[in-house]
Structure formats: structure tokens, C-alpha cells
Amino acid sequence: MNRWEDFKIVMYIYELWMLPLRVAWGTGYGRIQELKCYPLLDSSWTKGWTFWLDVTFDFLFAVDILLTLLSR
DSSP, X not given: OOHHHHHHHHHHHHXXXXXXXXXXXXXXXXXXXXXXXXXXXXXXXXXXXXXXXXXXXXXXXXXXXXXXXXXX
8 A cells, every 4th residue: 555545544543533522522622621521631731732632633634524525
């Protein structure tokens, strides 16, 4: 396989992992920090980290959609 195919496989694995999170907690910045089932994510020092994580998820989701559309 070439690098493009490897990258697409990684993005599809990411998509399989990300879609249930988006269905359960929605999209939008800062939503993931409302996960009360993980007590560590509720403390004040992790607010910036969870915001970064949510922004990264949104960026990768957009990249995945773009790559899927371009690969057709």
C-alpha cells in the first residue's frame, strides 16, 4: 500500500472511534468537558486540555470528510 491508502485507513479507524462520541455528546467546542463519567475531566486544570481535544476532533472530522469527498 502507498502512504495515501495508509492515511485513509488511519482516518477511517479514527472515524469509527469518533462517531459514537459525536452521537453521544454532540459536536461543538467544550462539549466533551461535560463528561461527568470521567471525574478527572471535570477538574479546572483540564478545561484547556479538553477544549484542545475537542477542537482537534472537529479538525480531524473535517479532514476526514474532505478526504472522503476527494477520493471519489
